[in-house]
Each structure stands twice: as C-alpha cells, then as structure tokens.
Amino acid sequence: MQVSPDIFYIEDDKDFAxxxxxxxxxxxxxxxVSIVEDGNSAIAMLHRYAEEKHRPKLxxxxxxxPGISGLDVLKRIKEIPYFKYVPVILFSTSDDLNDVKTSLEIGANAFLTKPNGYHNLIICVQSLYDFWFNQNRNIA
Structure with a gap:
C-alpha cells in the first residue's frame, strides 16, 4: 500500500534531489519525501494518489x-480537484520576476529561488517546514 508523502517534489536534477x-x-x-524527475511522471503519480485518496501535505x-514545463505541471495540478487545497511551491534556480508573476497567477502558493550551498538549503527547508507544516492552517 502506498502512503502519502509529506512532500511531493518534482525535480529533474538528481543531485539536487x-x-x-x-x-x-x-x-x-x-x-x-517522494521525488519524481519530470512533469509527465508527476501528473501520472498525482492522478494515482487522487484515485487512492493519498494527498501530500506540500x-x-x-x-x-524536461518535457512539460513546471508552469504546465502547475496548471495540470490545479485541474485536479483532489489537490485544490494542497500548497504548491515553485522551487527553482530562476529569479525572473515574470516566472514569479506567472506562477502566482496560475495558482502557486509561493515561489522560492533555490539557495546556494547546503547550509542555506537547510535554512530554506527549515523555513518551509516551520511555515507550511507548523504555522499554516490548511483544510486539505
């Protein structure tokens, strides 16, 4: 039996993942954490989660x-009613304001630029954890 991960992470960089x-x-x-490497696999896995009533927290x-872009994946996630209230955070090396704006318009809950270095990544993950798992209230 598959269990819902706390974090469902869509990341093509195997080393960073x-x-x-x-x-x-x-x-x-x-x-x-459950990690998939491309958008098509992510959408397929999320549909499977929805069918089995598994919902990641983030x-x-x-x-x-590769394949379909993160923005297209975001659009597809937002089309799955079961994940309507699951926070989606864009986590990218991009710091382009157009990427941020478009992501938020499509329905991302936040846009974070990937930090440099492991120590900064720990700080970033700690912040994500503190807010999304401890302070934020969600109905999902």
Whole structure:
C-alpha cells in the first residue's frame, strides 16, 4: 500500500534531489519525501494518489523540467480537484520576476529561488517546514 508523502517534489536534477532529501531529514526525521524527475511522471503519480485518496501535505515544483514545463505541471495540478487545497511551491534556480508573476497567477502558493550551498538549503527547508507544516492552517 502506498502512503502519502509529506512532500511531493518534482525535480529533474538528481543531485539536487538527493541533497534535498538529506536536508529534509536534517530538519525533521519524520518528514517523508517522494521525488519524481519530470512533469509527465508527476501528473501520472498525482492522478494515482487522487484515485487512492493519498494527498501530500506540500508539493515542491521545479520550474525547468524536461518535457512539460513546471508552469504546465502547475496548471495540470490545479485541474485536479483532489489537490485544490494542497500548497504548491515553485522551487527553482530562476529569479525572473515574470516566472514569479506567472506562477502566482496560475495558482502557486509561493515561489522560492533555490539557495546556494547546503547550509542555506537547510535554512530554506527549515523555513518551509516551520511555515507550511507548523504555522499554516490548511483544510486539505
């Protein structure tokens, strides 16, 4: 039986995804992360989650993905009613204001630029954890 991950992370950079898993575990050993490497796999997995009534608490989405873009993945996520209230955070190397604006217009809950260095990643993940898992209230 598949279990809902706390964080569903769509990231094509395998090295960064690997480091991210360590950062998440360093912040909270109880958090679970599921990682997929492209938009098509992400959409397929999310449809499977919806069918099985599994819902991640947070979706982290890279902007620049092979195949369909992060923005297109975001649009598709927002079309799945089961995930209507799941926060989606764009997490990208981009700091282009047009990317930020477009992401928020489509329905992203936030846009974060990936930090440089492991220490800064820990700080970023800690902030995500503090807000989205402890302070924010959600009905999902």
């Amino acid at each position: 690997f480091i991210m898993q360590y950062a998440v575990k360093e912040v909270s050993d109880d958090l679970t 979706i982290l989405l890279d902007l620049n993905l």
